[in-house]
Amino acid sequence: MKKIYIIGAGAIGKALAVFLSQAGRHVELLRSSVDNLPSEIKAFEVILNGGAALHASVSISTLNSHTALDGVIVVASKAFANAALASAIRGKAGKSPIVILQNGLNIEAPFVTEGFTDVFRCVLFSTSQAISDTVVRFKPVSPSPIGTVSGSGHRAPEIAALLNTPHFEFTAVANIQPIIWTKVIANCVFNSICPLLDADNGIFYRDENAQALAVSVVRECVNVAKYAGVILKSEDVIDTILKISRSSDGQLISTLQDIRNKRPTEIDSLNFAVVAIARELGHPQGAPFTNLLGELVRLKSKFSSHP
Numbered sequence: 001m002k003k004i005y006i007i008g009a010g011a012i013g014k015a016l017a018v019f020l021s022q023a024g025r026h027v028e029l030l031r032s033s034v035d036n037l038p039s040e041i042k043a044f045e046v047i048l049n050g051g052a053a054l055h056a057s058v059s060i061s062t063l064n065s066h067t068a069l070d071g072v073i074v075v076a077s078k079a080f081a082n083a084a085l086a087s088a089i090r091g092k093a094g095k096s097p098i099v100i101l102q103n104g105l106n107i108e109a110p111f112v113t114e115g116f117t118d119v120f121r122c123v124l125f126s127t128s129q130a131i132s133d134t135v136v137r138f139k140p141v142s143p144s145p146i147g148t149v150s151g152s153g154h155r156a157p158e159i160a161a162l163l164n165t166p167h168f169e170f171t172a173v174a175n176i177q178p179i180i181w182t183k184v185i186a187n188c189v190f191n192s193i194c195p196l197l198d199a200d201n202g203i204f205y206r207d208e209n210a211q212a213l214a215v216s217v218v219r220e221c222v223n224v225a226k227y228a229g230v231i232l233k234s235e236d237v238i239d240t241i242l243k244i245s246r247s248s249d250g251q252l253i254s255t256l257q258d259i260r261n262k263r264p265t266e267i268d269s270l271n272f273a274v275v276a277i278a279r280e281l282g283h284p285q286g287a288p289f290t291n292l293l294g295e296l297v298r299l300k301s302k303f304s305s306h307p
Helices: 009-020 080-095 109-113 154-165 178-197 208-227 235-249 253-259 269-279 288-305
Strands: 004-007 027-032 042-045 053-062 070-074 098-100 118-123 128-130 134-139 144-150 168-174
Touching: 004 009, 009 027, 009 042, 009 053, 009 128, 070 080, 080 109, 080 269, 118 154, 118 168, 128 178, 144 154, 144 178, 144 288, 154 168, 178 235, 178 253, 178 269, 178 288, 208 235, 208 269, 208 288, 253 288, 269 288
Parallel strands: 004 027, 004 070, 027 053, 042 134, 070 098, 098 118, 144 168
Antiparallel strands: 042 053, 118 144, 128 134
8 A cells, every 4th residue: 555645734634634544544644834843643533514523643744854755645735835845855756646635727837847757636626624733624525536637647546546535535537627627716716705705615605696706706717718728617617616615604715714824825826827827828808806806815815914
């Protein structure tokens, strides 16, 4: 059984580590933002829908305590640090595949540039929220697809099977790009409107006005996807948003959690990434509302960090 290194000890990383440990997989959590902490075995709890809880003791260490990462490397840290992370693990990873569990467009580019041979993108259809340092609340929506962005496509089913567990399901797909775009557009909605309204994810199925704002973002972003050669239907993306909204009612989106905890957000790889692609493809005014929401989130994050 290959060892699974999960880089990023946030809410998703901890939940995945617990589920994999419960399933008998060899897993280790790696903190990505700190160095030189002693390795330890730590007990974590994941609260499921309905209130049931799973527990597991997981090995947790820092990235610089390893000279080699021989196995499967799952990246669950924040996407804004990918360039530094790809450089830091290049000499440690060998031929280990990289599986990116993050939101955003082109976030795999630093790993491809660094020459990693097998790079996979996973689109997460689940939410996880930290309750404390050792407790997270996890809500699945549907199986999370994994697809190849660099290297051999035939390994995607192997990677999906290795990560798949009853509570956190993964499945391999032949073409991940339409799914990436669909989820990015959904995240542009959740990660901008929810923080600005200071609302939980359920706001879109509960409130018609919030849903109307979401529709405006979706229509803009679907047009940008079309410029990039990815054809999507606005109705399908809106259905995805409503499905996520219902299933994660009461859950706080990561950007709102980051703002409240005075941490950097991932808005650059969401709203601003869509805007940048529109400009690169000759449509500088292709997503004005999406851009405005991104700017407001950026300001809210700035004022929260530096009152």
